[in-house]
Amino acid sequence: FPMYVMTSDYGAASQLEKIDMLDFAEVVVLNKYDRRGAEDALRDVRKQWRRNRVAFKLPDEQVPVYPTIASQFNDPGVTWMFANLCRLLREKLPGLGTRDSGLGTASRPSPSRGGLGGDGVAVRCDFDPQVDTTLKEPRATVLIPGARVRYLAEIAEQGRTINSRIEKQAEAADRAQALWQALHEIGDAKLPKQLEAYDANDLVPVRPE
Structure with a gap:
């Protein structure tokens, strides 16, 4: 029974035309449906x-x-996929799971032999699972909300912004230290102490040109 299991990582929708298994498979499973873009992939695969x-x-x-x-x-x-797989098997192989077909039967383990071997009693499997198929599409249970999927990228971006600001402040401090040292070397009488500002009366206002 041909079954093809794939994910949404097949590239563009046009690439589906190159996947031969979509021609031969009677059941196609699109796994990892919790990935981004999986809903679009499901639509495209069904269309193909x-x-x-x-x-x-x-x-x-x-x-x-x-x-x-x-x-x-x-x-x-x-x-939902398993229930439909069983249905397709029943349609493909009439009489599947009946005693006459010989398929879907197994020997019941013998309790007297510790579960090893069998006593020849056939257990019938009709390939009609009684499962709840009310929900047909999976819903991913995510720990991180969709709006916060990029939270690690946001933290990294914030860290890079802080580092950039620190580098600019370090460059400004280094330049200020170099200028203070230059004024100290030429003997500026009004030069304040390090990390202190000039007195307002000692500053010469810049005249507009």
Whole structure:
């Protein structure tokens, strides 16, 4: 049963035409749906699936492209995909899971042998899981709100701004020290002490030109 698992990291939408598995796969899983741009990717993959099969009027619910977040516990996308996978298997293999077909059956472990081996009792699996599929698309449980996704970048940017301001202040202090030392060398009588300002009466106003 051909199944293709992909993510939204395929590049531009035009690159989907080069993915041959979209032609052969009967089920397409778009994993890591919590990534940015995954919703646009889901729309584009479904559109490409319809185009490959000339099924433009097929609604989204019937297109076998399922978004999932496999790393998330009890992900509704994985549940919805699994339920539809079982449905497609039943449609593809009539009688699947019945005793006559020989498929979907297993030997029940024998308690008398510590669970090892079997007593030949067939356990029937009808490939019809009773799961809640009310939610069909995953919703990522994020620790950081969407508005604060770039908080680390904001911290780094703020740090760079502070460092730049400190460098400018250090340059100004170094220049002031150099000028004070120059005035000290030429013997300026009005020169104040270091880190002190000139007296207002000692300053000559600059005449406008």
